[in-house]
Amino acid sequence: MALVKACKQQLQAMRDNGWDVWLDKVSSFCGKHDTDIPDMNDMFVARGRSQCRVENxxxxxxxxxxxxxxxxxxxxxxxxxxxNETSTKLLLCVACLSPNDSFSTFDIEKLVRLAQFYPKDFSNxxxxxxxxxxxxxxxxxRLHNKFSALKELIALHKMLKIVKNPHRNRMGDQWLNDSLVVYIEKEKYGVPNDME
Incomplete structure (x- = not known):
C-alpha cells in the first residue's frame, strides 16, 4: 500500500509540475532521431478530420x-x-498475516477488523x-523456529498442517470432530493395526 500511495503522489506531482521536464525529454529524443518537433504556439491540426469542425x-x-x-x-x-478506501483497508488488514520477519506486521486489531469484513463467516x-x-x-x-524463516503467505500455508484437506472439505465440523476423537482414542488405547 505504501507503493500505491507513492505511485499516486508521483503521478500527481508529474501532473502538476512535470510537463516541462517531459517536453524537454521528448524534444531531446526527437532531436536525436531527426524527428520534427511541433511548435507549441502553433494551432493544432488534427489529421484525418474535417478542418471546419475542429476547435482552435x-x-x-x-x-x-x-x-x-x-x-x-x-x-x-x-x-x-x-x-478505494474499503479495498485499501482490506489489503492493510491482510498484510498483517504476512510471516515475514517473524510476523513483524502481525496486528490483532487489524485482523479482528478483517474478520468483520466477513460477518457471515463468524458467529457472535x-x-x-x-x-x-x-x-x-x-x-x-513465534515459539517455533520453523516458522521464523518464512517470507510469504503461501510458504506459511505450506507449513501448516491442514486437517480438512480437499478430500474432506465437504464434511461437517461435527463429523470431523467425531473422526478425530476416534483417532485419538485409537492411539490412547492402542487399537491393533488389524482392527483399523
Missing part, C-alpha cells in the same frame, strides 16, 4: 491537456478505483474469542 487549439493545449494530463488523470482514476461467539485465539496463534508461531 494550440499544440500546447492539445499535447499538454488532451494527452499528457488526460493520460495521468486516467491512471490516477484507475488506481483510485482499484484501491467466534468474534468473542477471536482476539484471544489470535494471541495464542502468534505466540505459537
Amino acid at each position: 487549439l494550440s499544440n500546447l493545449h492539445h499535447y499538454r491537456v488532451d494527452l499528457f494530463i488526460d493520460v495521468i488523470d486516467k491512471q490516477l482514476q484507475e488506481l483510485n478505483s482499484r484501491f 461467539m467466534e468474534f468473542t474469542f477471536l482476539e484471544d485465539e489470535l494471541k495464542n496463534y502468534i505466540f505459537d508461531m
Whole structure:
C-alpha cells in the first residue's frame, strides 16, 4: 500500500509540475532521431478530420491537456478505483498475516477488523474469542523456529498442517470432530493395526 500511495503522489506531482521536464525529454529524443518537433504556439491540426469542425487549439493545449494530463488523470482514476478506501483497508488488514520477519506486521486489531469484513463467516461467539485465539496463534508461531524463516503467505500455508484437506472439505465440523476423537482414542488405547 505504501507503493500505491507513492505511485499516486508521483503521478500527481508529474501532473502538476512535470510537463516541462517531459517536453524537454521528448524534444531531446526527437532531436536525436531527426524527428520534427511541433511548435507549441502553433494551432493544432488534427489529421484525418474535417478542418471546419475542429476547435482552435494550440499544440500546447492539445499535447499538454488532451494527452499528457488526460493520460495521468486516467491512471490516477484507475488506481483510485482499484484501491478505494474499503479495498485499501482490506489489503492493510491482510498484510498483517504476512510471516515475514517473524510476523513483524502481525496486528490483532487489524485482523479482528478483517474478520468483520466477513460477518457471515463468524458467529457472535467466534468474534468473542477471536482476539484471544489470535494471541495464542502468534505466540505459537513465534515459539517455533520453523516458522521464523518464512517470507510469504503461501510458504506459511505450506507449513501448516491442514486437517480438512480437499478430500474432506465437504464434511461437517461435527463429523470431523467425531473422526478425530476416534483417532485419538485409537492411539490412547492402542487399537491393533488389524482392527483399523
